[in-house]
Amino acid sequence: MFKVGDKVVYPMHGAGIIESIEERExxxxxxxxxxxxxxxxxxKLFIPLNNVENLGLRQVISPTMVKDxxxxxxxxxxATTLAWNRRYRANLEKIKSGNIFEVANVVRSLAQRENEKGLSTGEKKMYENACQILISELxxxxxxxxxxVRQRLSSALILA
Structure with a gap:
């Protein structure tokens, strides 16, 4: 169970701080x-306490993991080149996992694809969302x- 002040990640939305615990009807x-x-x-998000495990809420990473x-x-x-719809579904599953390394993997692969061939509208939106999730946690x-943080990510992606 988390407490007020904890820094947590909500997959598909990003990282935030628990401000309070409230009872709502x-x-x-x-x-x-x-x-x-x-x-x-x-x-601001309202997350039901009885559904936290299913939603994948977790603590943010430690500062020592940032370099990784x-x-x-x-x-x-x-990664092998998949059809765009398979690639999209695979990337969506990685983002939904809530694992920061999987989200970073999606950001990297979409950034590289953008540079090489360009992205579809759906993949551009996914790229922006994955970047936002990654940035919020860092x-x-x-x-x-x-x-x-945004500039550091851009610099790292240029090196890839």
């Missing part, structure tokens, strides 16, 4: 919810500014 049923603020994108994430971005993608992990 939804459809006539009272439940406890984490109130989570996502600083990157300035969004950056290394994933710097490596050359060696911002909270390091206490850095969003723009500084």
């Amino acid at each position: 939804v459809l006539g049923e009272k439940s406890q919810y984490y109130v989570m603020h996502l600083p990157v994108g300035n969004m 994430v950056i290394e994933v971005l710097k490596t050359k993608d060696t 911002v909270l992990t390091e206490g850095s500014e969003e723009e500084a």
Whole structure:
């Protein structure tokens, strides 16, 4: 169970801070919810406590793991070329996993594909979403500014 002030990641949305735990009535049923603020994108989420495990909520990574994430971005993608719909589904599953290394893998492979052949509209949106998720976690992990993290990611991707 998380507590107020914890920095957590909600897959498909990104990293945020638990601001409070509140009881809310939804459809006539009272439940406890984490109130989570996502600083990157300035969004507030209500996450039911009884569904936290299914949703994949987890603590943000430790600061020592950041360099490993950056290394994933710097490596050359060696994945086989799949049809766009299979590639899209595979990348979506990686993002849904909530694993920061899988999200970094998606960012890297889509950035490299963009440079080589371009991305479809759906893949561009996925790329932006994956970047936002990755940036939000690194911002909270390091206490850095969003723009500084964004520039570091761009620099790492250029090296790949």
